[in-house]
Amino acid sequence: MKKLILTGAVLAMTAGVAMAQDVVRMGTEGAYPPYNFINDKGEVDGFERELGDKLCEMASLNCTWVTNDWDSIIPNLLSGNYDTILAGMSITEERKQTIDFTQNYFPPAASAYVAQNEDVDLQGVIAAQVGTIQADYIAQSGATLLEFATLDDTIAAVKNGEADAVFADKDALTPFISDGSGLVIAGEDVPLGDGIGIGLRKSDTALKEKFNAGITTLKENGELNALITKWFGADAKTF
Incomplete structure (x- = not known):
């Protein structure tokens, strides 16, 4: 009987983890327009909000947005306060020693x-x-x-x-x-830099793959370039 109860508890925990993984907390600064900012309604807005919501929709993920001061944005990712960083963060070798990145969603600018x-x-x-x-x-x-x-x-x-x-x-x-x-x-x-990518913990390989797949699709179908032009103007560098 104990074995049955334990098995049930483990299954319930596993299901809970799977469900939790479908809720992704998107971390951003909220103070770097037009990449990200807080609008008049007090909500995260900007290029990265629209892109992030689109990628979550494509991956069937339920995403929520969390703001954090820039100077502690990486430590709080590593601490588990959110699951991604979309905050105009350039991909650099130094940062890659601590966190992982998707492919760039904004070209080197x-x-x-x-x-x-x-x-x-x-x-x-x-x-x-x-x-x-x-x-x-x-x-x-x-x-x-x-x-x-x-x-x-x-x-x-x-x-x-x-x-x-x-x-x-x-x-x-x-x-x-x-x-x-x-x-x-x-x-x-x-x-400077290798473009801007989504920052993630090195252990979140499955999440990285989902976002990479979405970014690739948006590059190939032209939607990413359209988003860049929408938020940064016709003279912005695109893919």
């Missing part, structure tokens, strides 16, 4: 400097978001790196004169250089 004038000293004080490949680049460039928690904070530092320029993904900086902002692109674009 340019990073750029934004300042109050085009003649700014790019070897001066440069703001970058903490934990980004742009921060690593500035740290090795000879300029003085000034790190901030969010992209908005880096822009504010340039506007108030605390930093000479900000260095970040050009696509993310574009909304900040609209007419009347007082900010402009300075210097040449700098290509």
Whole structure:
């Protein structure tokens, strides 16, 4: 009788795990438009929200969205607070030592400097978001790196004169250089990274395969390029 009860309990646990795996918690920052941001309804929105929902639908997964500060986004993935990272995270060899990535869903794109004038000293004080490949680049460039928690904070530092320029993904900086902002692109674009992918724990191989299959399909049928163009404009780099 004990064996029967134990077997039933194990089966119930197994079924519970299988069901739990169908609920995927999608981690993002919610502060990096147009990749991800919080809309007027208080909901996660943006390119990665739309892409993530589409991939979950294709894989028959029930997905929920969780926001987390950028500077602790990888530790909290590893701690199990969510199952994926869709947060404009570039695929790098350094990050691959800690987590795994799907294939890229956004091609390698340019990073750029934004300042109050085009003649700014790019070897001066440069703001970058903490934990980004742009921060690593500035740290090795000879300029003085000034790190901030969010992209908005880096822009504010340039506007108030605390930093000479900000260095970040050009696509993310574009909304900040609209007419009347007082900010402009300075210097040449700098290509960094291997594109942007979904971050996962190294143990989640089945989930990685499902998302990779979905990304491949969206690349092949043109839907991914359409999403990129929708959120980043007709001049955005596509596959």
